[in-house]
Amino acid sequence: MSSETKQILTTDGIPLEVSLKKAEKKNKIKAFLLVAPLLLFLVITYIFPIGDMFMRSVDDKMITNMLPKTFKAMEKWENLEELPPEEVYRSFYEDYKLLAENQQHGKLGQRLNKEKNGFNTITKKLFRQIKRKKIDESISIKEQINKLHKRWRNVEYWLAIKRTAPPYTVAKYLKGIDMYFDSDGSITQVEEDRRIHRILWLRTLEIAFFVTLFSFFMGYPIAHLLATLPMKYSNLLMICVLLPFWTSLLVRTASWMILLQQQGLVNDFFVMIGLVGDDNRPEMMYNKVGTYVAMTQILLPFMVLPLYSVMKTISPSLMRAGKSLGGTPFVAFWKVYFPLTIPGIGAGCLLVFILAIGYYITPALVGGASGTLISNQIAFHMKTTLDWSFASAMGLMLLTGVLVIYWIYNKLVGVDNIKLG
Amino acid sequence: MALPSYTETRYRIWHYIYLTICTFVFFFLIAPLFVIFPLSFNAEEFLVFSEGMKNLDPDAFSLRWYKDMIYGTKNPWGLAAKNSFIIAIFATIGSIILGTLAALGLSSRHMPYKGLIMATLISPMIVPLIISGVAIFFFMAKAGLAATHTGIVLAHIILGTPFVVITVTATLSGFDHSVTRAAASLGSNPVNTFMKITLPLILPGVISGGLFAFVTSFDEVVVVLFLAGLENTTIPIQMWTGLREQLSPTILAVATCLILLSTLILISAELLRRRSERLRGINR
Structure with a gap:
């Protein structure tokens, strides 16, 4: 009650405090508007592109986009000591078949080979089988793939595929300080003469x-x-x-x-x-x-x-x-x-x-x-x-x-x- | 810096050592620029002082490389100079407009987040050029502006504005805001006040910032290397290519012209600085 009576009013009848704040705000906006063109220009042409550099440096979406079904099926693969269930094999086969039709299977083989040595050979083997239509989709795909090469029966290789699932990687940063992800996923230094x-x-x-x-x-x-x-x-x-x-x-x-x-x-x-x-x-x-x-x-x-x-x-x-x-x-x-x-x-x-x-x-x-x-x-x-x-x-x-x-x-x-x- | 007569001998010796060091450093700074002058008049094709030049034989000197620079067959310097000037002039205009506006806003005491915004606006000057180059290249490639004059001009505006912001903010720091209020109270609108009162007073700062922006653009090679196509070649790009591939004396003729240009710019910048200090009432 008392504070209201003490309030000083401007000639328009608005409390002085409110009026001052309004003027202050107006000045702030005015100052900001002067800076805005340059700030906007820099944000679009300079700050965002630096952010774009970051996105490129961690980007690993290529493989994520190549094997969508596989990674989805792998979510249900619980016992990581044993080979994945039939569903994973089938999804992998379907993804791979699609890639083979689009001539993209080579890229996948190279990328997986970086993750674990020896992948290129066994994916090529799978590719030949698919090309000759030797794989029968009505029976267990798991058994057919496992028969192709002993590496397909090694759980390590399936774990390597699973590791590539996240769409982002810090591998490029590790490379910048001469380190890399080992085949078992641990961070290792490169040989001394290559640092x-x-x-x-x-x-x-x-x-x-x-x-x-x-x-x-x-x-x-x-x-x-x-x-x-x-x-x-x-x-x-x-x-x-x-x-x-x-x-x-x-x-x-x-x-x-x-x-x-x-x-x-x-x-x-x-x-x-x-x-x-x-x-x-x-x-x-x-x-x-x-x-x-x-x-x-x-x-x-x-x-x-x-x-x-x-x-x-x-x-x-x-x-x-x-x-x-x-x-x-x-x-x-x-x-x-x-x-x-x-x-x-x-x-x-x-x-x-x-x-x-x-x-x-x-x-x-x-x-x-x-x-x-x-x-x-x-x-x-x-x-x-x-x-x-x-x-x-x-x-x-x-x-x-x-x-x-x-x-x-x-x-x-x-x-x-x-x-x- | 004359020493007082009572100085002890060892301090006297020390003083002369100090002066010798200073002389050496000044020599180190300025002497390399003067090597270019005589060599650009070399009559021979080598970048060393020939016997004739050492003996000041007039036959050892010629304008051959200057002629080559201007009339040489397939010579890239004409196109490069044209591009460099066009790009630098537009980049300077852009930098001056954006930078001066921003400096006016930043100098207002109502400006929110002043420190952060200032740091952002200055950042292109601090971030290593190679990183700016990569980032700007990604943007220009996406925007379809790679290998165009527009793209290079925009890139140079990015690199040039920090200088304008800094110099104009510095000029405005000694600016007496009561003169703009006086103008306003006499019925002038803000635009009129700016054109008639503020601008003439901060003009030296604006122009010297513009000079920095001009030189930055005219001299810039790292970002242009990422952006330029064959059509957009500039003087720095030609110099860079020349220095990497074959060092011909024509480059020295160009370099001499560039040193003369920078001397001109230095003189104008100095005159502007003094005028600005006079205008702002700073006595030295």
Whole structure:
């Protein structure tokens, strides 16, 4: 009762609170409508397709669609120690016959062979029998199939079929870390000499880590110099950072290819100062060295710019105060200046690391076989082997890693604090 | 950075070491770009400095590769340049429109779920290009837009908008909203207010975001590699093919032109940044 009497009304007679909320809501909708076109565009053309990548990477519907009756009948197969009942055999026979009529039986044989070795032989045998119309549908199909090959009498093979029933599989993800489902369904590592993907993941991390480290040790001094020099000098030097930043990635990679080749200027220089013999010029391209050098130079501006924008805000009087209180320049730097630059270090390092971990063009051109990264493998499967579901799985594994770092970056720096140029 | 006269010797030495390191790093950053210039005027077919060039013999230099770039038989650069410019211009326009609208919404203090939406809008910049490439390719293939200009333009709008969103949001952060309220109180409608008051003030941010979007599109190769057919070849694709197959000096002539273009863009971006800071009253 009392609250009603105290309510303030607007001139229209509506309570002020309601009116304000209404205005607030209107503003919210207005703001959202401005963002909506871009958000909608990105969701349709970008976010959904990434979801589509996920669906492709786990998709295993092919076999589920090939043997619908079998999997239905298998639901009633209770005693898994013994061979399945007649009904399962009959459904399998019917499914298989349909596939054989549509010339799809080969695909099934290959797919089952991946699940358990030896399937291809026995499905082919069944196919020949069906083709010659040797199977009599009026008597027990179970007995007829079992007679074809001893493997059909082995419950292991029927269990293998049962395992393929779910329409989704994580097999592609396991392949990405060099593992696979064993014939009994357990997860196993591939032989040691065939573990190529793990090497690539580790190399990607290693190169991204060292490129970040090199960029930091080279970027910190020059960011400091740029931030402390008088404006007229620092503006001029800033061009050295900004010009590469604005220059085409391919142009910069090309210049490194010219510099690092065996008859290139870097090797000429080494020969001139007597570091190496003229007939013994080291190979600096198409290996890790090339990848490191080129990627560090290309990503260095992304380290310098965030460091510079943080250092610019640190007052020089702080260092003077540190020194006047008795610290040596080193102590003053380490205890006063350095801690203040940590936000910039975090921003720069995370940015460079994120960019380096997904690098594709430069490693592909100067990396050779020992300098390629996980991105190159993804491109290889997209373009050459056409195993799109595997490429999607690897891409999503990489994406997960990047998103974790992005999340940390967002917590530490905030995406709205990214500065450009 | 002159040292005070009372500096001890060891700090003096340290200071010179520091300056040497800085010089080396600046050299490392900028020198590779300058290798391309002289080599693009090479009279010979090799990508090394010939004896004649080292002795500055005028006969060792020629415009041969520039002629080849423009008039060469079967040369792909004309078509590639045309495609690159068309795609980049449309992608820039699209990015500017979508990105500026979104930035206006994001800068409103009434915007719900600001952090999440911002993170989503920026994500194409953070997600590795190869993953963006795969995802966009799946979409374009389904939509029937693979190997079309439209498809590539849409893909570049995706990649370009984050830059516009970031630069325009940054410009709007120092924006005094009382001027738009003043305009409204004087009877201006929102569209008019935007065109006459807001836009001129945030224009430097919009244009510099547009420059980023333009460069992103003009320079982009990973996504285009998935999307482009023979008809849609662009300068980066031709450079990529050239660098992979045979490194001909014609590529260096193209590269020189691209460096000149990026110098122009750098100068405009710097001028815009200063103008924007002046307009927003940030004194340095």
